[in-house]
Amino acid sequence: DVKVTQSSRYLVKRTGEKVFLECVQDMDHENMFWYRQDPGLGLRLIYFSYDVKMKEKGDIPEGYSVSREKKERFSLILESASTNQTSMYLCASSLRGRAFFGQGTRLTVV
């Protein structure tokens, strides 16, 4: 079974904090993704990576950055958290087009 693991299930952070969300996959997938999911807006792509140190902006990259130093790990960084970044964050990795999601991190910024 493919395993995609996100470091935290729930997080509460203060406005202005730098926030790190970590994601690890164990199946040697090249493609990894970060999405956020909000009611009525669906899944929106923040960033994706198609190889180590390679990244591409998604639809809503503002306020976020990513890091992929190793193939199995893809990190999402909120440079200065704001209340409008309160959301469910989902990491995924994909093989031959089939995406597998982590359990999600519900981030609340207060």
Place this chain on the structure above:
Amino acid sequence: QKEVEQNSGPLSVPEGAIASLNCTYSDRGSQSFFWYRQYSGKSPELIMFIYSNGDKEDGRFTAQLNKASQYVSLLIRDSQPSDSATYLCAVVPQSSGTYKYIFGTGTRLKVLA
């Protein structure tokens, strides 16, 4: 026009009936189509994928693709209360150099016991 459109529902069907979920997409050159199921509070899980025109069956699930009309459907036969979830359609547009999925906002399915 949204790139991938789904009716948000809820779609209510009685137990044992066929549930029919639809998705339309705007990029005519799209090649890959996926259906994900998402239970409340959980992450999406892949249940079907289809690349070619026609039908693809897997157990109680059938995915149907019509590229000329730009829609993809998911049929769930003998619906069970455990099928109650939100179903997300995902499309990989032709313009995407890699597997950069575009998701619909999902259709909520309620199967009534």
